[in-house]
Amino acid sequence: NAGVTQTPKFQVLKTGQSMTLQCAQDMNHNSMYWYRQDPGMGLRLIYYSASEGTTDKGEVPNGYNVSRLNKREFSLRLESAAPSQTSVYFCASSADRGDTEAFFGQGTRLTVV
Amino acid sequence: QKEVEQDPGPLSVPEGAIVSLNCTYSNSAFQYFMWYRQYSRKGPELLMYTYSSGNKEDGRFTAQVDKSSKYISLFIRDSQPSDSATYLCAMSSSSNTGKLIFGQGTTLQVKP
Numbered sequence: 001n002a003g004v005t006q007t008p009k010f011q012v013l014k015t016g017q018s019m020t021l022q023c024a025q026d027m028n029h030n031s032m033y034w035y036r037q038d039p040g041m042g043l044r045l046i047y048y049s050a051s052e053g054t055t056d057k058g059e060v061p062n063g064y065n066v067s068r069l070n071k072r073e074f075s076l077r078l079e080s081a082a083p084s085q086t087s088v089y090f091c092a093s094s095a096d097r098g099d100t101e102a103f104f105g106q107g108t109r110l111t112v113v
Numbered sequence: 114q115k116e117v118e119q120d121p122g123p124l125s126v127p128e129g130a131i132v133s134l135n136c137t138y139s140n141s142a143f144q145y146f147m148w149y150r151q152y153s154r155k156g157p158e159l160l161m162y163t164y165s166s167g168n169k170e171d172g173r174f175t176a177q178v179d180k181s182s183k184y185i186s187l188f189i190r191d192s193q194p195s196d197s198a199t200y201l202c203a204m205s206s207s208s209n210t211g212k213l214i215f216g217q218g219t220t221l222q223v224k225p
């Protein structure tokens with residue numbers, strides 16, 4: 001049972017380059033999320049999608065775009081990477097019913113130089 | 114001021130000790146309170162979940178929520194080296210449990 005799968009696991013970008021982080025879940029969850037984790041900051045929500053076809057901004061959306069391709073997949077795009085976007089990115093999903101939990105992927109470590 | 118404050122530690126204890134981890138928060142709308150455990154270079158995984166105020170126990174772990182004081186705690190009894198990880202408190206004002214506000218995380222080391 002794979003759960004939440006993120007690709008790639010590691011990436012180094014030059015300032016100004018673009019890339020897309022991929023996320024897929026196999027739990028038939030309605031909601032999916034992108035977080036970033038920085039030292040001393042905990043995890044902060046970038047964007048989320050409550051259902052297929054909908055997306056909403058979280059706490060730190062600037063510099064990012066997202067696409068909910070279908071129920072399984074939710075991608076995060078950096079159009080013009082900046083050093084401030086160096087972080088560990090986590091994708092998560094939840095079933096969205098009462099006291100269900102959010103399941104996280106293993107993370108993508110992104111360095112922008 | 115952050116909505117959720119958590120002492121980042123690090124916290125180092127001997128094996129068998131009782132560990133107390135705490136978070137304070139400012140948003141009175143929070144109703145769902147969680148503790149996640151994150152091992153090095155891994156994603157967070159849910160450890161404890163509490164709705165509203167009260168206590169919840171699961172084996173060696175006890176979660177407490179005091180909404181009147183805006184304070185939550187996680188207690189670990191008989192701590193083990195395998196408990197060494199970062200513990201993150203998280204909160205939500207809705208049942209949409211993935212849209213969370215996290216504390217900074219406390220790094221715990223349990224020494225054999």
